[in-house]
Amino acid sequence: MNHSHPFFAALLSLALPMSIAAQEPVPEEPAPQEQGEIDTPQDPSDPESQQKKAEAVAALVKALADQGVELDLENRRVSLEVQVGRPTDPLEYLLITPRGKDHEALLVTEIQPSMLNAAFLTLGLEKGTNASTKDIEPMPTEEEIRAGAPWFEVIPPEGQKLFFSVEWSVEGENGELEQKRAPIEDWILDFSTERPLEECEWIYLGGRMGPLNRGEDAVFLTDYTGDLISLCYRDPANHLITPRHEKANNDDIWWLTNVVPEPGTIVKLSIDLEETPMHRERNERVKKERAERERQAFEEADSSGGDGDGGEGGGTSEADNDR
Numbered sequence: 307m308n309h310s311h312p313f314f315a316a317l318l319s320l321a322l323p324m325s326i327a328a329q330e331p332v333p334e335e336p337a338p339q340e341q342g343e344i345d346t347p348q349d350p351s352d353p354e355s356q357q358k359k360a361e362a363v364a365a366l367v368k369a370l371a372d373q374g375v376e377l378d379l380e381n382r383r384v385s386l387e388v389q390v391g392r393p394t395d396p397l398e399y400l401l402i403t404p405r406g407k408d409h410e411a412l413l414v415t416e417i418q419p420s421m422l423n424a425a426f427l428t429l430g431l432e433k434g435t436n437a438s439t440k441d442i443e444p445m446p447t448e449e450e451i452r453a454g455a456p457w458f459e460v461i462p463p464e465g466q467k468l469f470f471s472v473e474w475s476v477e478g479e480n481g482e483l484e485q486k487r488a489p490i491e492d493w494i495l496d497f498s499t500e501r502p503l504e505e506c507e508w509i510y511l512g513g514r515m516g517p518l519n520r521g522e523d524a525v526f527l528t529d530y531t532g533d534l535i536s537l538c539y540r541d542p543a544n545h546l547i548t549p550r551h552e553k554a555n556n557d558d559i560w561w562l563t564n565v566v567p568e569p570g571t572i573v574k575l576s577i578d579l580e581e582t583p584m585h586r587e588r589n590e591r592v593k594k595e596r597a598e599r600e601r602q603a604f605e606e607a608d609s610s611g612g613d614g615d616g617g618e619g620g621g622t623s624e625a626d627n628d629r
Contacts, residue, residue: 366428373421377428382579384425388413392569397494397560398538400470400547401575405532412493412537412562413575419528423513423546429579433512434465436543437554460539462550466510469585473574474567488565489588490575494537495561498553502563504592507550508535511543 363379370377376385388401391411399411408414439458446455470490475483494503513528527544528534535547538557553559567573578585 363428366424370421370425370428374415374417375421375425377425379429382429383576384422384429385574385576386415386417386422388415388573388575390414390567390569390571390573393562396497396558397562398536398540398557399533399545400490400494400535400537402534403532405530407533412566413573415534415575419513419532419534419546420526422534423526423528426510426512426546431466431510431512431579434509434548435463436511436541436548437461437463437539437550438541460555463509463511463539463548466579468508468510468547469578469581470508471576471578471582471584473576474571476567487584489585491588493563493566495563496553497559497561503551503560504596505551506554509548509550511546511548513546514543 367377367379374386378385391402391408391414393408393410393412395410397410397412399407401413401415402408402411403415403417403419406414438461440461441458442456446457451457471487472490472493473485473487476486478484491503491506495501496503513526515524516527517524518527518530528546531544533540533545536545537549537554537560539548539554548554
């Protein structure tokens with residue numbers, strides 16, 4: 307029994323050979339030649355070949371748009387319509403489908419994950435490496451572990467970085483709708499600092515293929531789990547995108563900031579392959595704010611006769627010291 311979506315297979319047949327126009331074409335295996343036949347390779351710059359490629363790209367963009375995925379080849383951006391979720395527990399997922407874990411997800415979409423992944427493949431993204439762990443050697447003693455010593459090390463994920471932003475409408479004072487736009491980090495609260503998420507990178511993993519049951523054909527598993535983008539490290543890597551953050555091994559540290567609109571609000575989620583000016587400005591602002599907090603903490607500790615290791619509220623967090 308094959309659970310694969312037939313449209314996904316058709317999209318991949320187009321997306322894989324065309325991962326964004328500037329890529330070199332993959333040479334095909336030459337057909338067996340008859341004795342005496344002269345091999346005349348096809349020139350990829352041939353106008354007819356270029357025309358076919360352009361038509362295939364346009365057909366793919368349209369097919370994705372029909373499925374709710376907006377693919378912007380020029381700006382290397384993927385956009386889709388999502389809804390603000392109704393989480394009841396700390397956030398573990400940034401984006402899910404109705405099949406996913408809605409009690410711990412910020413955003414929900416009806417779009418099939420394989421459709422979204424086809425867009426990423428078309429832009430030339432390659433599968434990343436999921437986060438992993440390894441035992442610390444020598445292993446700490448039982449007494450040290452009870453005292454809080456870690457017994458394993460987290461190896462962060464590696465791969466193509468992505469940049470998320472959200473656009474939504476709010477009613478202004480005059481009753482007219484106003485458009486808002488923000489990096490997704492502005493919507494995610496870090497419980498440990500009581501500030502919006504800082505110093506986080508988003509890494510493309512690409513999901514994985516596998517059978518749902520033994521003996522069945524392989525399918526794109528994210529279509530069945532419904533968990534597209536995680537906010538914590540998850541294994542196996544059935545999701546498409548993971549964070550890279552020093553606290554991402556913790557699954558009870560993220561919540562909503564007060565700028566998140568009401569549950570059910572329609573939002574446009576954009577995923578860029580290149581850092582946007584908005585993201586760059588936010589990162590610079592976060593660095594300046596952090597430097598100012600550290601300066602104030604040092605001055606407070608110095609004026610009270612401390613050793614300079616103080617922080618906000620009398621002491622820097624362990625997370626700040628590690629950065």
